[in-house]
Structure formats: structure tokens, C-alpha cells
Amino acid sequence: MSLLLKFIHKLVSGDDTPWTRWVRRWYGASGITDPPSREDTPAWRAFKQLFATYRGITNVRVGDGETTSFWFDNWHAAGPLFACTPALLSHCTNPAITVADAFRERRLLLPLQPRLTVTAQGQLGSLVGSLQHAALSSDPDARLLPGGTAFSTAAAYRIMCTTGVALPLADYNWENFAPLKVRVFFWIARHGNTRTRALLHRHGVLPSPRCPFCDANEDLLHLFAGCTRLSPLFTLVGAPTAGAARDLEGVCAALAVPLDAHAPFVRHTLVLLILWIAWKSRNRKVFDDVWMRARQLALLLAEHCELWLHRLPRCFSRHPVDAWLAQLRASST
Known part of the structure; x- marks a missing residue:
């Protein structure tokens, strides 16, 4: 910047x-x-x-x-x-x-x-x-x-x-313990440059901007909020209102509501984790033609969360995250 x-x-x-x-x-x-x-x-x-x-x-x-x-x-x-x-x-x-x-x-x-x-x-x-x-x-x-x-x-x-004039969501982007590739992924999304089908169609790479899950155009907001395939994911994490968000800031704010008991450093990480799973599950459909359902999304969330917990600094307690993780495991069984 x-x-x-x-x-x-x-x-x-x-x-x-x-x-x-x-x-x-x-x-x-x-x-x-x-x-x-x-x-x-x-x-x-x-x-x-x-x-x-x-x-x-x-x-x-x-x-x-x-x-x-x-x-x-x-x-x-x-x-x-x-x-x-x-x-x-x-x-x-x-x-x-x-x-x-x-x-x-x-x-x-x-x-x-x-x-x-x-x-x-x-x-x-x-x-x-x-x-x-x-x-x-x-x-x-x-x-x-x-x-x-x-x-x-x-x-x-x-x-x-x-x-506070800085670009929005900078705290989510950098104050977390997510892997660097996830931070870069979110940085690209914050700046509106995620390679959605609408963006690729606009640049002549794809013949259609249509979402792989529905008939709507896959722009950034549709990718992370508007698509109906995200409803099970938002329900899993206790943020059903995230689908009604009007921008990426609104999505992050809605996802952060049920995570309010966590420290900001941890809360930001879990929000990025949810968005990362939304992106990975979309790519499974695009590249492998696999539509991940609620149980599979819960399992994917739990697997990534367990791996990311090894990156949590010792000054933070992992017990609240373990409780959140236990809820995910229960949903995946």
C-alpha cells in the first residue's frame, strides 16, 4: 500500500x-x-x-x-x-x-x-x-x-x-494465525480480484459467467454469500444471515457474530477458515464435479481447523476453539 x-x-x-x-x-x-x-x-x-x-x-x-x-x-x-x-x-x-x-x-x-x-x-x-x-x-x-x-x-x-482510513478488513487479513496462502487469498478477495467466473468471462477466458451451482452470475459477492449452496455452511457455523450480506465486509461481520466469545486474533482466523472452505468447496465442484454437502463441509472445516491449531501462539487458549471444533465434528457424524 x-x-x-x-x-x-x-x-x-x-x-x-x-x-x-x-x-x-x-x-x-x-x-x-x-x-x-x-x-x-x-x-x-x-x-x-x-x-x-x-x-x-x-x-x-x-x-x-x-x-x-x-x-x-x-x-x-x-x-x-x-x-x-x-x-x-x-x-x-x-x-x-x-x-x-x-x-x-x-x-x-x-x-x-x-x-x-x-x-x-x-x-x-x-x-x-x-x-x-x-x-x-x-x-x-x-x-x-x-x-x-x-x-x-x-x-x-x-x-x-x-x-481508520485504511482499506477495510485489514485486521482480518493480517491479525490471525492462518497460513500465508490463506492470507494472500483473502487479500486478493478484499481487492476484488478473486478469479470468479464473472471476472474470467469479462476477460474472455470463459464463455459464460454462470455459477457452477446455479444460474446466477458468479461474482465476488455471489461466491462468498449469495449462492444457495452456501446455506448449509452458514448454518453449520451459526451464521445463517451471512447469505444476505451486501459486500465482503458484511459477510465477515455476519460470520464473526457467533464467534464473539473468541479473542479477535482467533475470531479473524476462524472467519478466514470459513471463507477458505467456501472457496475450496467451490473449486471441488469446478475441477472435480463434486458438490460437497453439509456433512462433507463440516468434515473439511474440522480437518483444516485441527491443522491450523498447531499454528496458534501459546499465549492464546485453545479451549474455545476446541469447543467450536467439537461442534463441527458432531455435525460431520
């Missing part, structure tokens, strides 16, 4: 290097400011997803305004203008304009629809009044961290960790 932040900062700050010139040539001057789309590669989608976080933790000291988004960067005293003047933004015909674009004629000139609502007119009047003395200079824009300190990836990462 720190490396991505460094690349984003160089790109947004107007750094002139071969790779930034290549990015601007292929993706435009705004680079990663456009919303993520299905046509993006996984790496480029990760850039775009982290860009909103980058904007959230940086302030801009405007110089020439060439690299500062008029609406979405935090350069105005009132904060990002998209949040302060939402009605006015809805009438803008080009939300991607920079501060330099807005002041090309040395006064505020926004590309707006010819007719504004009363609310938008009021917001425009307030905005013009607050910017009547604004002036650009020949200096480049400067991106700063809170407190006016210069941007650095180490400082930015510390801010993200202390303010």
Missing part, C-alpha cells in the same frame, strides 16, 4: 518521469481520478480505489492549480467543494476540471448548465464570494498532510492506521 501511495503522489503531483508520462498519455491528464470500471486491469483498479483515500488524507496548497481537482481535492478553506456545494456540482458539465481550468480567465468561471436551481444559485453566490480574492501563481501545487507537513508514504500510512 505504501508503494502505491508513493506512485499516486508522484502521478498527481505532476512528477515528470517516463512512467508518469506513459500513464498520462494512455489515461489522460487526470490519470487515476476517474471511477473504477470493468475495463480496468486489477493493478489499475487498485490505484483508483486507493486514490480516494489519498485525497482524504491530503490537503493542497494551490500554486498554479494545474494538478488540483476543483471539486474533489481539499484545497478550499471549507473543505472539498463536492461536499460543500453538492447542488452546484450536479449542474457542472465537467466535474473533472482543475482549479487552473476554473480560473483560466483570472476569475471563477465554471462549466455549468444554463439554468440553475435556487439552491445551486445560492451555493454559486457563496462560492464566488469566498473566492473573489483567490489568485494563482507560477509555483506548482503542493500536497501536504494534516498539520502542514510534507507528504511522505510513511507518515501517510501512520495517519491511515490511526484514523
